[in-house]
Amino acid sequence: MTTSCGTDKPETVQKKEEKPIQNKDKDAGIYGYESGMVETHFGDTKNKEILYFDKWGTLSAKYTYTENRNTGEVNLSSIEIIKNATTYMIDPVAKTGLKMENPFGQNDIGDAKEVLGFQEERKVKMLGSQLSGTEILIGKKCDVYKDNAEEMAQTTYIHKGLILKTIINMDGDEIISEATDIQFNIKIPADKFEIPKGIIF
Numbered sequence: 001m002t003t004s005c006g007t008d009k010p011e012t013v014q015k016k017e018e019k020p021i022q023n024k025d026k027d028a029g030i031y032g033y034e035s036g037m038v039e040t041h042f043g044d045t046k047n048k049e050i051l052y053f054d055k056w057g058t059l060s061a062k063y064t065y066t067e068n069r070n071t072g073e074v075n076l077s078s079i080e081i082i083k084n085a086t087t088y089m090i091d092p093v094a095k096t097g098l099k100m101e102n103p104f105g106q107n108d109i110g111d112a113k114e115v116l117g118f119q120e121e122r123k124v125k126m127l128g129s130q131l132s133g134t135e136i137l138i139g140k141k142c143d144v145y146k147d148n149a150e151e152m153a154q155t156t157y158i159h160k161g162l163i164l165k166t167i168i169n170m171d172g173d174e175i176i177s178e179a180t181d182i183q184f185n186i187k188i189p190a191d192k193f194e195i196p197k198g199i200i201f
Contacts, residue, residue, distance in 0.1 A: 030056060090196065
């Protein structure tokens with residue numbers, strides 16, 4: 001497992017949440033917390049995704065780990081880092097990456113808040129999901145969005161802009177991804193957001 005990018009979560013993330021911090025312009029944050037970590041697991045596999053974010057989500061890094069079903073090993077398979085108005089999509093195995101600039105600006109999204117703020121909620125609404133109620137997951141109140149698609153119905157649980165659970169129903173079979181560890185308003189080490197050395201863009 002690659003650790004040069006700060007991927008070893010237990011050594012780097014504080015377990016105790018700090019006191020809530022107010023965002024003077026609440027709608028300008030991609031997420032409703034200044035910083036945090038969300039670890040999500042997928043179905044009955046060992047596949048997982050760890051999201052780290054700071055500056056209300058305008059600085060983020062998403063590490064995806066994939067299980068080898070033959071050996072049972074879980075390895076880092078992709079990294080997505082967003083910083084300084086640029087998205088870096090990285091393959092740590094092939095050591096290659098793609099770089100895309102965000103036209104809306106850097107850390108302070110300002111007038112772009114209607115596009116970027118709480119964007120996960122905006123996405124599910126655009127795809128036809130409607131708010132059906134609320135539910136508590138891992139001690140956090142989530143808005144529950146559902147769609148009525150016949151072939152692939154989806155239920156999404158969102159807490160302050162962060163997806164904590166998704167259920168996709170395909171022909172009667174459920175595919176579930178769910179957050180198993182969440183920590184908010186904590187100190188995230190700067191190395192989580194660093195581009196790995198040797199990546200060719």
